[in-house]
Amino acid sequence: xxxxxxxxxxxxxxxxxxxxxxPAFLILAALFILPxxxxxxxxxxxxDGLSLxxxxxxxxxxxxxxIIWNSLSLAxxxxxxxxxxxxPASFAIARAxxxxxxxxxxxxxxxxxxSVIVKAFAWTILLRSTGIVNQTLxxxxxxxxxxxxxxxxxxxxxxxxxxxxxxxxxPIFSVVAQFDRRxxxxxxTLGANPLQAFLKVxxxxxxxxxxxxxxxxFSLSVSAYVVPTLLIGERFPTLASTIAKSYLLTxxxxxxxxxxxxxxxxxxxxxxxxxxxxxEGRR
Amino acid sequence: xxxxxxxxxxxxxxxxxxxxxxxxxxxxAASFSPTPVFDLPTSGASLRWYQRIGTLDGFWPALxxxxxxxxxSTLVSLVLGTAAAxxxxxxxxxxxxxxxxxxxxxxxxxxxxxxxxxxQSFRGIGLSNPWTSLFLAHLVITLxxxxxxxxxxxxxxxxxxxxxxxxxxxxxxQSVLKVMIPALAPSFLVAGLFSFLASFDNxxxxxxxxxxxxxxxxxxxxxxxxxxxDPTIAAxxxxxxxxxxxxxxxxxxxxxxxRMAGTNE
Numbered sequence: 001x002x003x004x005x006x007x008x009x010x011x012x013x014x015x016x017x018x019x020x021x022x023p024a025f026l027i028l029a030a031l032f033i034l035p036x037x038x039x040x041x042x043x044x045x046x047x048d049g050l051s052l053x054x055x056x057x058x059x060x061x062x063x064x065x066x067i068i069w070n071s072l073s074l075a076x077x078x079x080x081x082x083x084x085x086x087x088p089a090s091f092a093i094a095r096a097x098x099x100x101x102x103x104x105x106x107x108x109x110x111x112x113x114x115s116v117i118v119k120a121f122a123w124t125i126l127l128r129s130t131g132i133v134n135q136t137l138x139x140x141x142x143x144x145x146x147x148x149x150x151x152x153x154x155x156x157x158x159x160x161x162x163x164x165x166x167x168x169x170x171p172i173f174s175v176v177a178q179f180d181r182r183x184x185x186x187x188x189t190l191g192a193n194p195l196q197a198f199l200k201v202x203x204x205x206x207x208x209x210x211x212x213x214x215x216x217x218f219s220l221s222v223s224a225y226v227v228p229t230l231l232i233g234e235r236f237p238t239l240a241s242t243i244a245k246s247y248l249l250t251x252x253x254x255x256x257x258x259x260x261x262x263x264x265x266x267x268x269x270x271x272x273x274x275x276x277x278x279x280e281g282r283r
Numbered sequence: 284x285x286x287x288x289x290x291x292x293x294x295x296x297x298x299x300x301x302x303x304x305x306x307x308x309x310x311x312a313a314s315f316s317p318t319p320v321f322d323l324p325t326s327g328a329s330l331r332w333y334q335r336i337g338t339l340d341g342f343w344p345a346l347x348x349x350x351x352x353x354x355x356s357t358l359v360s361l362v363l364g365t366a367a368a369x370x371x372x373x374x375x376x377x378x379x380x381x382x383x384x385x386x387x388x389x390x391x392x393x394x395x396x397x398x399x400x401x402x403q404s405f406r407g408i409g410l411s412n413p414w415t416s417l418f419l420a421h422l423v424i425t426l427x428x429x430x431x432x433x434x435x436x437x438x439x440x441x442x443x444x445x446x447x448x449x450x451x452x453x454x455x456x457q458s459v460l461k462v463m464i465p466a467l468a469p470s471f472l473v474a475g476l477f478s479f480l481a482s483f484d485n486x487x488x489x490x491x492x493x494x495x496x497x498x499x500x501x502x503x504x505x506x507x508x509x510x511x512x513d514p515t516i517a518a519x520x521x522x523x524x525x526x527x528x529x530x531x532x533x534x535x536x537x538x539x540x541x542r543m544a545g546t547n548e
Contacts, residue, residue: 017374024367024386031423032389035400042403085299092296105540106531107300113527114307115484117505118520122306125322162302170544194285223393225487243395247491260396271391
């Protein structure tokens with residue numbers, strides 16, 4: 001950051017800055033940092049004092065390890081597919097001009113306005129055995145009888161990618177739109193083949209957007225609750241559904257809190273890893 | 284970019300647009316269904332589900348609560364988030380970068396985890412009023428959106444304009460009100476829009492903080508869909524979508540969607 005030229009005498013300006021920042025800081029401390037610390041404390045609470053029982057149950061039983069893997073694998077697959085679609089798509093949107101660009105951006109913004117609940121339910125209509133997807137596949141002769149898609153892993157992944165894709169495209173687009181196309185042309189003039197130009201110029205320049213999109217989509221999909229509830233249900237328990245169940249149904253709060261801490265740890269680890277990867281990639 | 288790359292980019296972009304719009308089209312079509320099944324209409328169209336929106340059990344209180352929460356938390360976040368962004372970008376704030384990172388970090392936070400953490404805390408201090416707990420929770424949900432957009436907006440704002448206004452005889456207050464606030468209007472609009480939608484559509488945090496009498500709209504909608512999915516929900520969502528289309532057209536005119544997506548143009 002560039003040092004600002006003082007508008008007011010120095011110490012008054014520091015006081016002013018502290019005054020401006022303090023309400024937001026207090027909210028952050030009281031409603032975010034303290035509650036998370038308390039959650040950690042609750043997760044360590046046993047019948048008599050400090051206990052790791054909740055973590056032992058979560059990380060020591062195959063049933064719950066499978067649940068953690070469900071959340072992780074869903075997030076990995078959804079993030080990978082969103083990146084494969086979103087990365088090239090961002091380039092086309094950045095290249096589009098005028099109304100075309102506005103139209104494609106509207107396609108990204110509009111779904112954000114529809115409730116996740118309603119979009120997930122719309123997918124149950126599209127994917128049911130009499131739904132459009134099955135009828136199209138039948139018509140094209142790809143399948144000869146309707147296949148069961150709803151309440152399967154396929155439905156879950158399709159629905160989740162549909163809901164989280166804008167969060168991959170928007171950060172990548174904002175970087176790609178500022179990427180100077182002449183850079184890769186210069187690389188070509190200097191003798192790079194298209195693959196080299198992409199790997200040595202385009203990819204490193206656009207990497208910050210990719211990192212931001214990956215971190216965002218991963219942390220959203222690893223903790224998704226509504227989408228799995230509506231599109232696959234009890235068959236595919238996740239960390240998120242375990243948390244909801246422990247708090248809303250079984251009242252095993254220490255266990256729910258421990259699941260929350262593990263979910264949070266996964267999300268934080270991925271965000272920090274990707275930030276680090278981004279820094280190294282830029283070198 | 285070579286031809287194959289460009290072709291891939293266009294194919295992906297167009298498929299992505301169709302893919303993203305598909306569920307919205309289904310919702311819009313189902314809302315005109317003449318039969319009481321939430322499905323694509325096969326024969327004829329009807330507006331009866333639009334008339335039924337208001338008669339859904341507990342709909343008006345839920346809509347009222349969600350609108351109140353979204354409006355109030357967005358307004359408060361706009362004021363506090365903008366103040367914090369000024370301090371971060373412009374002021375002599377010790378640890379400005381760490382504070383900025385902390386302020387936007389709840390964006391990456393699993394909603395359910397925030398929900399149970401707040402539930403435990405509110406219970407700990409004996410806060411049981413659902414409106415107050417929901418409002419405080421929605422403040423944590425909306426503040427990061429505002430902070431992120433306003434920090435980005437302020438970074439682009441040329442602060443020498445304020446000095447110019449001061450030289451031309453404005454007071455400090457006037458220069459902020461007449462120069463800085465209008466220049467930042469697009470950022471306010473974008474921050475407000477995202478923050479409103481984040482609060483209005485929130486399910487995973489709110490679910491832990493409501494009681495039987497005060498449920499937000501998303502909680503009610505999931506309940507309707509699980510109990511008896513009829514096209515009334517589709518009609519309601521179509522109206523919300525229509526409102527958003529109007530907002531997007533306005534936003535495109537006054538701000539430009541490219542700029543909303545975070546570019547410098």
